[in-house]
Amino acid sequence: MMGIEAVQNINRLTSAAWRSFLHIFSRKHTMDRLPHMKFGAHVSAAGGVWNAPKNAGALGCEVLQMFSRPPQGGKPSPITDEVVSKFKAAMREHAIERAYIHAPYFINLASKERRISQGSVDVIRGELERGSKLGCRAVMFHPGSAKDVGQDAGVKMVIDGLNRIMDGYDGSCQLLIEISAGAGMVMGDSFEEIATFIGGTERGDEIGVCFDTQHAFASGYDLRTPETVDVTFKRFDKIIGINKLIASHCNDSKVEFNGRKDRHEHLGKGHIGIKGFQAIVAYKNLSELDLILETPLDDGVKKDMAILKKFRS
Secondary structure (H helix, E strand, O other): OOOHHHHHHHHHHHHHHHHHHHHHHHHHHHHHHOOOOEEEEEOOOOOOOOHHHHHHHHOOOOEEEEOOOOOOOOOOOOOOHHHHHHHHHHHHHOOOOEEEEEOOOOOOOOOOOHHHHHHHHHHHHHHHHHHHHHOOOEEEEOOOEOOOOOHHHHHHHHHHHHHHHHOOOOOOOEEEEEOOOOOOOEOOOOHHHHHHHHHHOOOHHHOEEEEEHHHHHHOOOOOOOHHHHHHHHHHHHHHOOHHHEEEEEEOEEOOOOOOOOOOEEOOOOOOOOHHHHHHHHHOHHHOOOEEEEOOOOOOHHHHHHHHHHHHHO
16 A cells, blocks of 8 residues: 555656646747748739739748739729639638738829829728728838929828828728838838828828838848847837838848849848848847748749748748
Protein backbone atom coordinates (compact mmCIF):
# COMPACT_ATOMS: atom_id res chain seq x y z
CA MET A 1 0.00 0.00 0.00
CA MET A 2 1.35 3.41 -0.98
CA GLY A 3 2.43 5.74 1.84
CA ILE A 4 1.10 9.23 2.41
CA GLU A 5 4.42 10.82 1.43
CA ALA A 6 4.52 8.90 -1.86
CA VAL A 7 0.97 10.01 -2.68
CA GLN A 8 1.87 13.61 -1.94
CA ASN A 9 4.93 13.36 -4.22
CA ILE A 10 2.78 11.98 -7.06
CA ASN A 11 0.26 14.76 -6.56
CA ARG A 12 3.03 17.37 -6.71
CA LEU A 13 4.43 15.84 -9.90
CA THR A 14 0.97 15.64 -11.44
CA SER A 15 0.23 19.25 -10.56
CA ALA A 16 3.57 20.38 -11.97
CA ALA A 17 2.95 18.48 -15.19
CA TRP A 18 -0.54 19.94 -15.44
CA ARG A 19 0.76 23.48 -14.93
CA SER A 20 3.45 22.87 -17.56
CA PHE A 21 0.83 21.62 -20.00
CA LEU A 22 -1.40 24.63 -19.36
CA HIS A 23 1.56 26.98 -19.83
CA ILE A 24 2.52 25.43 -23.17
CA PHE A 25 -1.11 25.26 -24.33
CA SER A 26 -1.77 28.86 -23.33
CA ARG A 27 1.47 30.10 -24.90
CA LYS A 28 0.77 28.29 -28.16
CA HIS A 29 -2.74 29.68 -28.46
CA THR A 30 -1.61 33.16 -27.45
CA MET A 31 1.02 33.02 -30.20
CA ASP A 32 -1.64 31.81 -32.63
CA ARG A 33 -3.68 34.91 -31.83
CA LEU A 34 -0.79 37.36 -32.11
CA PRO A 35 -1.24 39.70 -35.06
CA HIS A 36 1.23 39.40 -37.89
CA MET A 37 1.68 41.00 -41.27
CA LYS A 38 -0.29 39.77 -44.23
CA PHE A 39 1.23 39.90 -47.69
CA GLY A 40 -0.36 40.52 -51.05
CA ALA A 41 0.10 42.03 -54.48
CA HIS A 42 -1.67 44.19 -57.01
CA VAL A 43 -3.40 41.74 -59.34
CA SER A 44 -5.49 41.92 -62.48
CA ALA A 45 -9.28 42.02 -62.26
CA ALA A 46 -9.69 41.73 -66.03
CA GLY A 47 -12.90 40.00 -67.01
CA GLY A 48 -14.56 40.84 -63.67
CA VAL A 49 -13.45 41.72 -60.15
CA TRP A 50 -14.19 38.13 -59.08
CA ASN A 51 -11.07 37.10 -61.04
CA ALA A 52 -8.77 39.11 -58.76
CA PRO A 53 -8.86 36.61 -55.83
CA LYS A 54 -7.97 33.74 -58.17
CA ASN A 55 -5.03 35.70 -59.57
CA ALA A 56 -3.94 36.63 -56.05
CA GLY A 57 -4.18 33.04 -54.86
CA ALA A 58 -1.91 31.92 -57.69
CA LEU A 59 0.80 34.22 -56.30
CA GLY A 60 0.40 33.02 -52.72
CA CYS A 61 -1.30 36.23 -51.58
CA GLU A 62 -3.10 36.60 -48.27
CA VAL A 63 -4.52 40.03 -49.18
CA LEU A 64 -4.93 41.67 -52.58
CA GLN A 65 -5.11 45.00 -54.36
CA MET A 66 -6.92 45.63 -57.64
CA PHE A 67 -8.52 48.24 -59.84
CA SER A 68 -12.30 48.00 -59.76
CA ARG A 69 -12.55 50.09 -62.94
CA PRO A 70 -10.25 50.91 -65.91
CA PRO A 71 -7.27 52.77 -64.37
CA GLN A 72 -6.77 55.07 -67.36
CA GLY A 73 -10.43 56.06 -67.62
CA GLY A 74 -13.65 54.71 -69.03
CA LYS A 75 -16.97 53.57 -67.68
CA PRO A 76 -16.80 51.08 -64.80
CA SER A 77 -18.74 47.85 -64.77
CA PRO A 78 -21.62 47.98 -62.26
CA ILE A 79 -21.25 46.23 -58.91
CA THR A 80 -24.42 44.15 -58.92
CA ASP A 81 -25.55 41.67 -56.28
CA GLU A 82 -24.31 38.87 -58.56
CA VAL A 83 -20.88 40.49 -58.85
CA VAL A 84 -20.68 40.88 -55.06
CA SER A 85 -21.64 37.23 -54.55
CA LYS A 86 -19.06 35.97 -57.06
CA PHE A 87 -16.33 38.19 -55.63
CA LYS A 88 -16.93 37.14 -52.02
CA ALA A 89 -17.11 33.48 -53.00
CA ALA A 90 -13.78 33.80 -54.83
CA MET A 91 -12.23 35.52 -51.78
CA ARG A 92 -13.25 32.54 -49.63
CA GLU A 93 -12.18 29.94 -52.19
CA HIS A 94 -8.68 31.38 -52.51
CA ALA A 95 -8.25 32.26 -48.82
CA ILE A 96 -7.79 35.99 -49.39
CA GLU A 97 -8.48 37.82 -46.13
CA ARG A 98 -8.76 41.42 -47.31
CA ALA A 99 -9.06 43.33 -50.57
CA TYR A 100 -7.98 46.87 -51.39
CA ILE A 101 -8.91 49.05 -54.35
CA HIS A 102 -6.42 51.40 -55.96
CA ALA A 103 -8.09 54.49 -57.42
CA PRO A 104 -7.46 55.29 -61.11
CA TYR A 105 -4.29 57.10 -62.15
CA PHE A 106 -6.01 60.20 -63.54
CA ILE A 107 -7.07 61.49 -60.10
CA ASN A 108 -6.02 65.09 -59.37
CA LEU A 109 -7.80 66.96 -56.59
CA ALA A 110 -5.48 69.96 -57.19
CA SER A 111 -6.26 70.45 -60.88
CA LYS A 112 -7.18 73.98 -61.99
CA GLU A 113 -9.73 72.42 -64.33
CA ARG A 114 -13.00 72.00 -62.51
CA ARG A 115 -13.89 69.07 -64.74
CA ILE A 116 -10.85 67.13 -63.50
CA SER A 117 -10.98 68.10 -59.81
CA GLN A 118 -14.71 67.45 -59.50
CA GLY A 119 -14.42 64.32 -61.62
CA SER A 120 -11.71 63.09 -59.23
CA VAL A 121 -14.01 63.66 -56.25
CA ASP A 122 -16.81 61.76 -57.96
CA VAL A 123 -14.58 58.84 -58.93
CA ILE A 124 -13.03 58.42 -55.48
CA ARG A 125 -16.43 58.60 -53.81
CA GLY A 126 -17.70 56.08 -56.32
CA GLU A 127 -14.79 53.74 -55.58
CA LEU A 128 -15.55 53.95 -51.86
CA GLU A 129 -19.16 52.99 -52.55
CA ARG A 130 -18.09 50.15 -54.84
CA GLY A 131 -15.56 48.97 -52.26
CA SER A 132 -18.20 49.00 -49.54
CA LYS A 133 -20.48 46.77 -51.64
CA LEU A 134 -17.63 44.33 -52.27
CA GLY A 135 -16.52 44.32 -48.63
CA CYS A 136 -13.11 45.82 -49.43
CA ARG A 137 -10.95 47.14 -46.62
CA ALA A 138 -9.97 50.47 -48.20
CA VAL A 139 -9.42 52.59 -51.31
CA MET A 140 -6.03 54.31 -51.69
CA PHE A 141 -5.37 57.25 -53.99
CA HIS A 142 -2.74 59.83 -54.95
CA PRO A 143 -3.91 63.42 -54.27
CA GLY A 144 -2.50 64.75 -57.57
CA SER A 145 -0.25 67.59 -58.70
CA ALA A 146 -0.35 71.31 -57.90
CA LYS A 147 1.82 72.32 -60.86
CA ASP A 148 -0.87 74.59 -62.31
CA VAL A 149 -2.05 76.23 -59.09
CA GLY A 150 0.94 76.29 -56.73
CA GLN A 151 1.62 74.49 -53.47
CA ASP A 152 -0.53 76.55 -51.08
CA ALA A 153 -3.57 76.55 -53.34
CA GLY A 154 -3.02 72.84 -54.03
CA VAL A 155 -3.16 71.98 -50.33
CA LYS A 156 -6.44 73.86 -49.95
CA MET A 157 -7.89 72.13 -53.01
CA VAL A 158 -6.95 68.67 -51.74
CA ILE A 159 -8.59 69.38 -48.38
CA ASP A 160 -11.69 70.74 -50.11
CA GLY A 161 -11.80 67.63 -52.29
CA LEU A 162 -11.50 65.34 -49.27
CA ASN A 163 -14.36 67.17 -47.59
CA ARG A 164 -16.56 66.67 -50.64
CA ILE A 165 -15.58 63.00 -50.95
CA MET A 166 -16.46 62.29 -47.34
CA ASP A 167 -19.62 64.43 -47.21
CA GLY A 168 -22.51 62.10 -46.37
CA TYR A 169 -20.42 58.95 -46.86
CA ASP A 170 -21.52 56.12 -44.58
CA GLY A 171 -19.86 53.11 -46.19
CA SER A 172 -17.51 50.57 -44.60
CA CYS A 173 -14.58 51.01 -47.02
CA GLN A 174 -11.94 53.39 -45.66
CA LEU A 175 -10.22 56.15 -47.64
CA LEU A 176 -6.41 56.06 -47.61
CA ILE A 177 -4.04 58.80 -48.81
CA GLU A 178 -0.98 57.25 -50.44
CA ILE A 179 2.42 58.87 -49.98
CA SER A 180 3.84 60.10 -53.30
CA ALA A 181 7.34 59.92 -54.77
CA GLY A 182 7.85 63.69 -54.78
CA ALA A 183 8.38 64.45 -58.47
CA GLY A 184 7.67 68.07 -59.42
CA MET A 185 4.76 69.49 -57.45
CA VAL A 186 3.13 66.17 -56.67
CA MET A 187 1.01 66.43 -53.55
CA GLY A 188 1.45 64.20 -50.51
CA ASP A 189 5.18 63.49 -50.69
CA SER A 190 5.89 64.32 -47.05
CA PHE A 191 4.50 63.20 -43.72
CA GLU A 192 3.84 66.83 -42.84
CA GLU A 193 1.71 67.44 -45.93
CA ILE A 194 -0.31 64.27 -45.43
CA ALA A 195 -0.89 65.28 -41.81
CA THR A 196 -2.08 68.69 -43.05
CA PHE A 197 -4.57 67.03 -45.41
CA ILE A 198 -5.97 64.81 -42.68
CA GLY A 199 -5.97 67.51 -40.03
CA GLY A 200 -7.72 70.00 -42.31
CA THR A 201 -10.52 67.65 -43.32
CA GLU A 202 -13.75 67.68 -41.32
CA ARG A 203 -13.85 63.89 -41.14
CA GLY A 204 -10.09 63.45 -41.15
CA ASP A 205 -10.26 61.08 -38.19
CA GLU A 206 -11.80 58.53 -40.58
CA ILE A 207 -9.06 58.84 -43.21
CA GLY A 208 -5.98 56.60 -43.11
CA VAL A 209 -2.66 56.35 -44.91
CA CYS A 210 -1.16 53.94 -47.39
CA PHE A 211 2.63 53.95 -47.14
CA ASP A 212 4.78 53.03 -50.14
CA THR A 213 8.36 51.99 -49.52
CA GLN A 214 9.61 53.15 -52.92
CA HIS A 215 7.75 56.46 -52.89
CA ALA A 216 8.88 57.23 -49.34
CA PHE A 217 12.49 56.31 -50.13
CA ALA A 218 12.44 58.50 -53.25
CA SER A 219 11.00 61.33 -51.13
CA GLY A 220 13.83 61.22 -48.60
CA TYR A 221 12.72 58.68 -45.98
CA ASP A 222 15.49 56.11 -45.52
CA LEU A 223 14.53 52.44 -45.18
CA ARG A 224 17.82 50.66 -45.84
CA THR A 225 18.68 49.45 -42.33
CA PRO A 226 16.91 48.53 -39.08
CA GLU A 227 18.08 51.85 -37.65
CA THR A 228 16.69 53.98 -40.48
CA VAL A 229 13.45 52.01 -40.55
CA ASP A 230 13.06 52.79 -36.85
CA VAL A 231 13.79 56.49 -37.41
CA THR A 232 11.36 56.73 -40.35
CA PHE A 233 8.41 55.09 -38.62
CA LYS A 234 8.97 56.91 -35.35
CA ARG A 235 8.85 60.11 -37.40
CA PHE A 236 5.65 58.90 -39.09
CA ASP A 237 4.13 58.19 -35.68
CA LYS A 238 5.09 61.62 -34.34
CA ILE A 239 3.75 63.56 -37.33
CA ILE A 240 0.77 61.49 -38.53
CA GLY A 241 0.23 58.73 -35.97
CA ILE A 242 1.05 55.05 -36.48
CA ASN A 243 -2.63 54.24 -35.91
CA LYS A 244 -3.33 55.93 -39.26
CA LEU A 245 -1.10 53.47 -41.12
CA ILE A 246 -3.40 50.83 -42.60
CA ALA A 247 -1.46 49.34 -45.51
CA SER A 248 1.80 49.75 -47.37
CA HIS A 249 2.94 49.10 -50.90
CA CYS A 250 6.12 47.05 -50.72
CA ASN A 251 8.52 47.91 -53.53
CA ASP A 252 12.26 48.30 -53.93
CA SER A 253 13.47 51.41 -55.74
CA LYS A 254 15.14 51.76 -59.14
CA VAL A 255 16.11 55.31 -58.17
CA GLU A 256 18.57 56.34 -55.51
CA PHE A 257 17.68 57.74 -52.11
CA ASN A 258 15.74 61.02 -52.43
CA GLY A 259 15.65 60.46 -56.19
CA ARG A 260 12.16 62.02 -56.55
CA LYS A 261 10.92 59.52 -59.13
CA ASP A 262 8.31 56.75 -59.04
CA ARG A 263 10.24 53.67 -60.21
CA HIS A 264 9.51 50.27 -58.65
CA GLU A 265 11.88 47.29 -58.52
CA HIS A 266 11.81 43.72 -57.20
CA LEU A 267 12.81 43.26 -53.56
CA GLY A 268 16.56 43.25 -53.05
CA LYS A 269 17.32 44.43 -56.58
CA GLY A 270 17.01 48.15 -55.95
CA HIS A 271 18.51 50.87 -53.80
CA ILE A 272 16.58 50.00 -50.63
CA GLY A 273 18.02 46.50 -50.53
CA ILE A 274 16.97 43.24 -48.93
CA LYS A 275 18.01 44.23 -45.38
CA GLY A 276 15.57 47.11 -45.45
CA PHE A 277 12.60 44.86 -46.19
CA GLN A 278 13.72 42.35 -43.57
CA ALA A 279 13.77 45.20 -41.06
CA ILE A 280 10.29 46.38 -42.09
CA VAL A 281 8.78 42.91 -41.67
CA ALA A 282 10.48 42.56 -38.27
CA TYR A 283 9.49 46.01 -37.02
CA LYS A 284 7.22 45.41 -34.03
CA ASN A 285 5.01 48.48 -34.50
CA LEU A 286 4.02 47.29 -37.99
CA SER A 287 2.86 43.81 -36.98
CA GLU A 288 -0.73 44.40 -38.13
CA LEU A 289 0.21 46.11 -41.41
CA ASP A 290 -0.78 44.65 -44.78
CA LEU A 291 2.16 44.73 -47.22
CA ILE A 292 1.17 44.82 -50.89
CA LEU A 293 3.65 44.22 -53.71
CA GLU A 294 3.56 46.50 -56.73
CA THR A 295 6.82 45.22 -58.17
CA PRO A 296 7.16 44.65 -61.96
CA LEU A 297 4.55 42.23 -63.27
CA ASP A 298 6.69 39.22 -64.16
CA ASP A 299 7.87 35.97 -62.56
CA GLY A 300 9.72 38.00 -59.93
CA VAL A 301 6.52 38.72 -57.99
CA LYS A 302 6.35 35.13 -56.68
CA LYS A 303 9.97 35.44 -55.54
CA ASP A 304 9.15 38.71 -53.79
CA MET A 305 6.27 37.02 -51.99
CA ALA A 306 8.51 34.13 -50.91
CA ILE A 307 11.07 36.60 -49.54
CA LEU A 308 8.46 38.34 -47.38
CA LYS A 309 7.08 35.06 -46.02
CA LYS A 310 10.59 33.85 -45.21
CA PHE A 311 11.26 37.04 -43.22
CA ARG A 312 7.99 36.62 -41.32
CA SER A 313 8.77 33.03 -40.34
